[in-house]
Amino acid sequence: MAHRNLLYLLSLKELRTRYKKSVLGWAWSLFNPLSQMLIFTVIFTYVFVAKPLAGDPSGLKNFPLYFLSGLLPWNFFSITTSVAMSNVQGGAGLIKKVAFPHEHLVFSVVAAQFVTLLIETAILVIALFVAGQNALPWLPVVLPLYALWALFTAGIALALSAFNVFFHDVQYLWTILSQMLFYVTPVIYFTDALPDVFVGRVLNNVANYGPTGSYIVAFHNLFYDGRWPTGWLLLQLAAMAVGIFALGMWIFGRLSPRFAEEM
Amino acid sequence: MPDPTVILAVDHLVKSFRIHHQKSNSLKQLIAGRGRNRYDDFLAVDDVTFDVHEGEVFGIIGQNGSGKSTLLKCMAGILQPNAGSVRVTRRMGALLELGAGFHPELSGRENVYLNAAILGMGRKEIALRFDEIVDFSGLHAFIDQPAKTYSSGMYVRLAFAVAINVDPQLLIVDEILAVGDVSFQRRCLEKFVEFRNEGRTIVLVTHDLGSVKSLCDRAIWLERGKAIDEGDPSDLVEAYTERMLGAEAPAADGSVRRGSGEIRITKVEMFVNGSAFAVKRCRTNDDVLLRLYYQAEKTMPQPVVGIEIQSLGGATVTAPNTRDVGMVPPTMWGSGAIDVSLSNVALLPGTYDIHTTVTDFNRALIYDHLREALRFDVMTGKPYETDGVVTMRPEWKLS
Ligand SMILES: Nc1ncnc2c1ncn2[C@@H]1O[C@H](COP(=O)(O)OP(=O)(O)OP(=O)(O)O)[C@@H](O)[C@H]1O
Ligand SMILES: [Mg+2]
Numbered sequence: 001m002a003h004r005n006l007l008y009l010l011s012l013k014e015l016r017t018r019y020k021k022s023v024l025g026w027a028w029s030l031f032n033p034l035s036q037m038l039i040f041t042v043i044f045t046y047v048f049v050a051k052p053l054a055g056d057p058s059g060l061k062n063f064p065l066y067f068l069s070g071l072l073p074w075n076f077f078s079i080t081t082s083v084a085m086s087n088v089q090g091g092a093g094l095i096k097k098v099a100f101p102h103e104h105l106v107f108s109v110v111a112a113q114f115v116t117l118l119i120e121t122a123i124l125v126i127a128l129f130v131a132g133q134n135a136l137p138w139l140p141v142v143l144p145l146y147a148l149w150a151l152f153t154a155g156i157a158l159a160l161s162a163f164n165v166f167f168h169d170v171q172y173l174w175t176i177l178s179q180m181l182f183y184v185t186p187v188i189y190f191t192d193a194l195p196d197v198f199v200g201r202v203l204n205n206v207a208n209y210g211p212t213g214s215y216i217v218a219f220h221n222l223f224y225d226g227r228w229p230t231g232w233l234l235l236q237l238a239a240m241a242v243g244i245f246a247l248g249m250w251i252f253g254r255l256s257p258r259f260a261e262e263m
Numbered sequence: 264m265p266d267p268t269v270i271l272a273v274d275h276l277v278k279s280f281r282i283h284h285q286k287s288n289s290l291k292q293l294i295a296g297r298g299r300n301r302y303d304d305f306l307a308v309d310d311v312t313f314d315v316h317e318g319e320v321f322g323i324i325g326q327n328g329s330g331k332s333t334l335l336k337c338m339a340g341i342l343q344p345n346a347g348s349v350r351v352t353r354r355m356g357a358l359l360e361l362g363a364g365f366h367p368e369l370s371g372r373e374n375v376y377l378n379a380a381i382l383g384m385g386r387k388e389i390a391l392r393f394d395e396i397v398d399f400s401g402l403h404a405f406i407d408q409p410a411k412t413y414s415s416g417m418y419v420r421l422a423f424a425v426a427i428n429v430d431p432q433l434l435i436v437d438e439i440l441a442v443g444d445v446s447f448q449r450r451c452l453e454k455f456v457e458f459r460n461e462g463r464t465i466v467l468v469t470h471d472l473g474s475v476k477s478l479c480d481r482a483i484w485l486e487r488g489k490a491i492d493e494g495d496p497s498d499l500v501e502a503y504t505e506r507m508l509g510a511e512a513p514a515a516d517g518s519v520r521r522g523s524g525e526i527r528i529t530k531v532e533m534f535v536n537g538s539a540f541a542v543k544r545c546r547t548n549d550d551v552l553l554r555l556y557y558q559a560e561k562t563m564p565q566p567v568v569g570i571e572i573q574s575l576g577g578a579t580v581t582a583p584n585t586r587d588v589g590m591v592p593p594t595m596w597g598s599g600a601i602d603v604s605l606s607n608v609a610l611l612p613g614t615y616d617i618h619t620t621v622t623d624f625n626r627a628l629i630y631d632h633l634r635e636a637l638r639f640d641v642m643t644g645k646p647y648e649t650d651g652v653v654t655m656r657p658e659w660k661l662s
Binding site for chain 1: 341
């Protein structure tokens with residue numbers, strides 16, 4: 001790939017500048033999911049007074065670990081998409097002055113966030129181990145699945161950041177949309193525990209089979225339940241990743257030649 | 264079969280911008296106005312064609328908004344032309360409009376690496392040239408500061424240092440001489456000359472018409488996106504300045520006048536060696552007296568009168584004025600004559616033009632500027648030299 005060096009430098013820049021003027025620096029990227037996990041655990045344990053379902057077959061019964069195994073990939077998705085938009089916007093200085101493949105502004109964010117995801121996952125794996133669940137055997141599946149998830153995320157991020165150059169509303173709209181998406185994705189609830197009423201059944205379907213939901217289900221399978229996702233699910237995830245990525249690339253490729261004059 | 268010496272070919276290039284009637288980049292506008300027909304197309308570059316040959320310095324001139332930067336951005340691949348094509352056959356370095364593609368949060372060092380990577384250099388290659396780049400920019404002390412703390416001149420210095428050190432065979436430059444300080448400007452010019460001598464090619468956009476004349480081999484003149492003239496830089500700059508400053512039509516004798524007209528130089532006569540007969544020729548080493556006849560409609564305070572002697576080749580040989588010698592009259596009105604005597608004229612044989620100027624004391628308001636007030640010939644005298652326009656009366660000694 002031409003400009004590999006450029007992608008490397010941009011990703012490095014992403015990693016370096018993120019916590020530049022902060023004392024705790026990188027630790028912040030861990031505090032974020034940990035605090036979210038803490039809040040959800042307190043709310044569901046003491047406010048809504050719910051009980052975590054047991055992982056099958058792991059037998060794990062633990063809110064914090066369930067939340068974390070979905071939150072980490074979810075945060076990767078939501079942070080990458082929104083940071084990619086502002087990164088392309090913030091790259092105006094570069095875009096208007098030099099010719100280079102603009103998609104690297106998106107890829108560099110994906111790459112940097114992916115590194116963060118890996119570090120956070122390492123901590124999750126340790127926590128699971130402490131709780132008596134050895135996730136190591138599943139890593140050979142988790143990592144390729146992460147790669148597909150990153151591809152899917154990149155596709156969405158490409159499309160959003162390209163549209164955002166022309167209409168800045170996209171980023172505000174996306175803040176709302178991704179929040180809604182968060183709730184129809186089974187990050188903070190068990191789909192099996194949804195009530196068997198109409199709304200519950202609709203949510204159950206969206207959460208289990210929706211684009212983001214099906215990925216999170218697979219990650220729960222691997223981390224929390226300790227079992228293989230079904231072959232169909234894996235196939236669906238792969239197809240979705242490739243399809244969304246191709247679509248994102250196509251949209252970005254169509255719009256990026258006009259970035260320089262629109263910014 | 265394309266000419267192999269052409270390394271940049273711009274062919275019927277058209278670039279238009281969408282001018283939105285109420286530019287607000289919002290979905291509301293898209294939905295309310297259905298997005299269509301809410302803009303006009305503005306032609307910034309309109310069917311421009313030219314070739315740049317290997318080893319040439321090619322200038323682009325034109326007034327603000329005439330499309331120069333747009334044209335360069337199309338050449339650099341930053342903007343996508345609507346029609347036509349740009350063909351570049353060599354490694355190109357581009358330095359566009361004030362500053363470069365820098366990320367404000369990154370240090371100068373990181374930006375150098377980033378920019379060099381964009382220009383297609385590998386990490387090792389950049390590391391090898393890094394010191395050279397910093398040396399040229401002269402920013403040693405600031406190289407690890409974030410770029411946002413740089414002044415605009417520092418931005419340009421670093422950007423220029425990167426652009427010339429990636430070894431481009433074709434360098435395109437937009438307006439960088441404008442913000443650098445004098446020493447940096449000189450270094451840039453030296454670098455341009457060095458590039459030219461090495462047979463590299465430069466495309467230069469600048470409002471500094473002096474450097475267009477002295478540096479460029481050929482130039483093009485853009486007006487409202489159209490290339491209205493192309494050719495010798497001196498001729499082009501001449502025509503361009505005249506157009507810009509609103510010259511009147513040439514008079515019958517070929518002279519051109521502009522200015523507000525409160526005072527006018529009506530005629531210039533030349534007398535040689537004390538003779539009372541006005542002539543239009545002299546010899547090297549003659550004593551020459553120039554008589555400038557003026558007419559002032561109003562009483563004007565402290566007018567500065569100047570003459571310029573220019574060779575046919577466009578070089579200004581000398582341009583004295585009355586302010587430089589402290590001979591500014593308190594006022595001037597009515598009509599009369601001013602004499603300028605030049606003894607032992609050092610001009611070598613050739614044809615010369617005299618232009619006259621009358622301005623206010625600050626030389627900001629031009630009352631009168633008469634080009635080609637007098638054209639005269641210099642014949643062979645003593646000393647005689649085949650080349651050049653003036654003689655320094657050299658004395659050679661063989662030892
Ligand atoms: N992104 C853009 N969107 C809309 N119009 C633009 C855009 N960029 C340039 N223009 C218009 O195109 C025209 C040409 O601009 P350009 O910057 O090429 O001029 P220029 O010749 O470089 O002027 P200057 O001497 O001031 O640098 C101008 O009228 C400008 O308003
Ligand atoms: Mg310009």
